[in-house]
Amino acid sequence: MDSDDEFNSSQGSEDEFMNDQDSDVSIGDADDGEFLVLRPKKSVNKFRWLDSDIDIDEGDGGFESQDKDIKSSKHSYEVDFTVYSPEQIQEHQNSQIGEVGNILGQPPEATAILLRHARWNKERLIESYMDRTEEVLESAGLGESASDPPKIEKIKGFACDICCEDEPGLESFAMKCGHRFCVDCYKHYLQTKIKDEGEAARIRCPGDGCNRIVDSKSLDFLVSDNLKDRYQELLTRTYVDDKDNLRWCPAPNCEFAVECGVKDKELAKIVPTVHCDCGHFFCFGCSLTDHQPAPCSLVKKWLKKCEDDSETANWISANTKECPKCHSTIEKNGGCNHMTCRKCRHEFCWMCMGIWSEHGTSWYNCNRFEEKSGSEARDAQAKSRQSLERYLHYYNRYANHEQSAKLDKDIYLKTEKKMSQLQISTGMSWIEVQFLESASQALQQCRQTLKWTYAFAYYLARNNQTEIFEDNQKDLEMAVENLSEMFEKPIDQLESLKVEMMDKTAYCNKRRIILLNDTAENLKSSNWEFNVVLS
C-alpha cells in the first residue's frame, strides 16, 4: 500500500463527490424556485473580504441579506474569502486596465503589458511610470512608442538565425528590438511557448538575451485563432497567479478563483479553509484539500512522514522484535525460538524475550512467562518501541478515517438511490428525504476533520489544552460513529429514524464546530505546544 496514492485517491473521490453534489444543485435550480429559497446557492458575496478592491456583480444579491441572517456570526476557525468566476476575473482585469490606462494615457494593449509586467501592482506601476516613463516602458518591452503596426517584410540578403534559411523572398518579422526571424520560425516559437510551455504574459523575443516581451498586437498578427483563445486564457491565469490574495480552486475542471487575505506568514496561526462555489473545500495556504485543524506546515511534515515511514514502520512492528541487549531489530525467519543475536551474540528466547540459559530444557515451548529477566527485557523493548507505536497509533487512526471517508463516498452514491426509494416507498417528498444527504455531508466533513486531528495530535506536546482537545476529539469521534452506523440501516427503517438522524447530524456538525473553534483559538493565541518547530 502506498500511502501517498491513498491520499491522492481519497482526494479524488472527494472531488467527485463534490461534483456530484454540484450537479445535484443545478438540477434543483432548474426545477423550481422553492428549492432556491430553501437552499440558497452559495452567494458570491457570502464572505466578503473587506479590503477587496474587486467589485462583484450583485446578481445574487437577493440572497445576501438572508445569508447574513442565517450566519450572523463567524466561527473562529473560519476565514473571510470571496469566490470569483472566470468572467468576474476577466471583468476585473479589464476595469483595472481601463482605469490605469486612463491615468497613464496608454492604449489598453500596452497598459495590459505594463500591468502584467508590474505583477498587477498598480500603485507601484503608476508611481514608477510617472518617475521614469522611458525606463518602465523599456523594461516592460514597450520601448519607444509601440504605435507602428507590426508587419511582415521580405528583406534582401536576410538569413534566419533559427532555421538558418536564407533563400530570397523569405518572409520575416521583427519587433521593435530588431531581432528578425523568418515568419515560420517566429510562429513556431510562439506556438511552443503558448501551447507546450503555457507561457503568455512574459513571452520574450526569441533573440539571445533580448528581454522584449511579445506584445498582444504582434501576437495576434502571428498566431492562429485557436491559439489566441489559449493565450487569453493563460493571460487571465497570470492575473490570479500574480496576485498573492488570489488562488485557483484546485478541484479538477473548476474554473473559479478564491480571494482571501490570509498571508503566508500567518499560516502558523491560521488554517484558512475556503469553500469554492464548485463545492470543494481547500486550504488557501497550500491548496491541499481542507486539513483543519492541522496547520499547513504540520500537514506537510505529516504527509512526508507517512510517505517515508508508515509502511516500513508497520512491517517492523508486525514482523520484528528487538534484541533485548543491543536493540538491533531482528526478524525471525522460522524455526527455533532460541535466538542468537548476530550483532552482540546475546542468546534469548523469541517468545518471552528472556535469557535463553534460564530456559533449561524446555525447548520450543516457552512456559516461563513470569520469569524476571523476561519481563524486564520486554519492558525495555516496549520503551524503545514506544515512539514507533506512538506514530502508528496516530497513523492508523488517520488512515482509518481516510479509508472510511472513501467508503462514505460510496454510501453517498447509494444515498441518492436511497432517497428516491424512500420517496417511492413512503410517499415523502423530495425535500423531506434531504436529511439523508445532510447526514452524508456531515459524515464526510467530520471524517475529514477527524483525520487531521490525528496528524495534529501526533505533533502535539502534552499540556492542559491537550486534554480538552482529546475530549473534543473523542466526542466528535463518537458522534460520527453513531451517525455512520445509523446511516447504514436498511431503507424501511430510515423513515422512523428521520428525526433521530437529523438530531445526530446536527450534533455531529456542532461537535465539529466546537473542536475546530477550540483548536483555531488556541492556535491563534499560541497555546499549543508542538514537538516540532512550526515554520
Next chain:
Amino acid sequence: MLASKRLQKELLKMHAHLPPGIDIVSTDDLKEWLMDIRVLDPNPLYQNEVYRLKFSFSKSYPIEAPEVVFVQDTNRPIPWHPHIYSNGIICLDLLDRQGWSPVHNVESICVSLQSMLTGNTKKERPPGDDNFVKYNTQRPRDINFLFHDNSV
C-alpha cells in the same frame, strides 16, 4: 522537420569550421550528438583533459533547448565545477527554458561550456551532489534549477 533541417545546416557549418578545442565525435543521427571539448588556457583544473558532451535534441529543437550532459568514458572524466554534478548534469541557465534562445546552437553551447570551465578555480561539486546523484530520476530539462550564482 525544423530540427533536422537546422541540425544538418549546423553540421555542414561545423565540418567547415570549428573553434579550437571543440571536436565532433559522432553525429550519426539527428537525435544525439557527441562532442569533445578542451580548455585552452593553462587552468590546472582541466589541463590535459578532454571532456565529452552528449547532446540530445527534441523535435522542437531549436525552439526548445537540447539536453546537454557530460558523459564519462575511460579517458573522459566529468570536469570539476561547482555547477556540474558528478553524474554529468550541468546547471547552466543557457540550457534551461528561461535562458535558452533558439539563436543558440551546438557550437555556441560548446563555447559557453568551454568558457564556463575556463573561468572556474574551484575543485568543487555543487552542494548536495551526493544526494542529487543518488536520488535524481528526472531528466535535466525537467529539473528546476535555481540560478543564483552569476559569477561562474
